[in-house]
Amino acid sequence: MRLRDPVELVLPATTLSTRIIGPWLKAVLEVGHGPELATDLGSRAELALVELCNNVVVHGYGEEGGRIGLVARVDDDGLTVTVVDSCPEFDPATVAEPEQVQVHGYGLMIIRKLTDGFDVGREDGRNRWRLRFTTSQPTQVGPGSEKRIAHGDP
């Protein structure tokens, strides 16, 4: 039996709590797709979502803390995850990719390379990120080239 209803996860905004994302994704993909896709798709999605959530924790909420909501939807071609936070508005197009060897600043680069669609908008005072992962390997994109996920997509 395949279960493809949206599955929700709410995390306290701490780096430690992002460790739940991997096992959660694996379970969502196993019941939605079967175990054969849970490994590669799940590990790609885990890294992208951990990067995003850690950015929210460190640069968004900071010491104030807060909550991060994730909703995963599995379909025939892959997985879409919506991430919602209550941090100040953030525009990833303003973040340049590192051009030389530096210690920090790789999170968004990693997200862009791992996703097949990466979209952020502002709704009801909250940032609403949508990350799309397909069963095929993603094409590589750079800053400001966030691919719009069609309105009405999950």
Next chain:
Amino acid sequence: MEIRSTSSTITVGRVIVDGRLDATSAPDLRRALTDHVDRGIVDLVVDLAAVTFIDSAGLAALVSGMKRLRQDGGDLRLVRPATADAFRVFELTRFDRVFRFTEAN
């Protein structure tokens, strides 16, 4: 994450890491690397063979250590993670071309 450290000579050290190298555990690795450099280690091997996950925070700890050692005329070399998943962050950021890797024994 568990970190074990050994020194084969006064200036050559080895740090063995397992488990997750992420934003929660990266500060522990950064401290371990700093301790080695402060003790005069100039050539350091970080064994990542048993690491299961690395994110950009874990990568940052390694890059920070590498930069400091190279400034001092040494280097930080890595034993390649055993899984493609754990190696992915190096490929995505192109640090697979910056670090010197050796295969696990």
